[in-house]
Amino acid sequence: MGFGDLKTPAGLKVLNDFLADKSYIEGWVASQADVAVFDAISSAPSADLCHALRWYNHIKSFQNQKGSLPGVKKSLGQYGPAGVEDKTPASGDSKDDDDDMDLFGSDDEEDAEAEKLKEERIAAYTAKKSKKPALIAKSSILLDVKPWDDETDMAKLEECVRSISMDGLLWGQSKLVPVGYGIKKLQIGCVVEDDKVGTDQLEEQITAFEDYVQSMDVAAFNKI
Secondary structure, eight states: OOOBOTTSHHHHHHHHHHGGGOSSSSSSSOOHHHHHHHHHOSSOOOTTSHHHHHHHHHHHTTGGGGGGSSSOOOOGGGSSOTTOOBOOOOOOOHHHHHHHHHHHOOHHHHHHHHHHHHHHHHHHHHHHHTSOOOOOOEEEEEEEEEESSTTSOHHHHHHHHHTOOOTTEEEEEEEEEEEETTEEEEEEEEEEETTTOOHHHHHHHHTTOTTTEEEEEEEEEEEO
16 A cells, blocks of 8 residues: 655655545544655645645644544555555654654653543533434535636636535535636535535635636525
């Protein structure tokens, strides 16, 4: 298993293909698996690798919480598609290892933190089971995504937008709407769970595809 050399375009292409139908390296939440792969990448993937770039920007938002993410950080060869060998060069020496230990805490601290987290989850689960299911508040949002000019590849722009995957987000229908001078904007609808997804999050991730997207506006917002 592996991604090849993540410090090369070829390795990032393997990562992009791997993330085409996934939000995270493992499971359904950000974990130490994502930290391990993120730390091996030298810089943000290019805009044409939209799945890898979407994942990179999302995991980057956890920079101050890396040590508290669940799971155990393993070698890069333990992640990725089968049949691909990890060839990413080692990025540190013993000093870096010491720094990692300082950053993420000692084993004793991790064990205590894991036990505390387990207790909190059990308490939360018990409290949740004791209550009746709550009504999930949802909203229907219509977004206007504007390109830079009439030469922007709108099919690629839409592919990048739809590659954004979050818990509580469901993409809907879309169409191209003329705005003048041969330029068309992408008008795309989505349904979101209000407690999980906000328009600020959508704007941050959509405008991150800066090679294609000039700006994003909310054209309509309705509670469901």
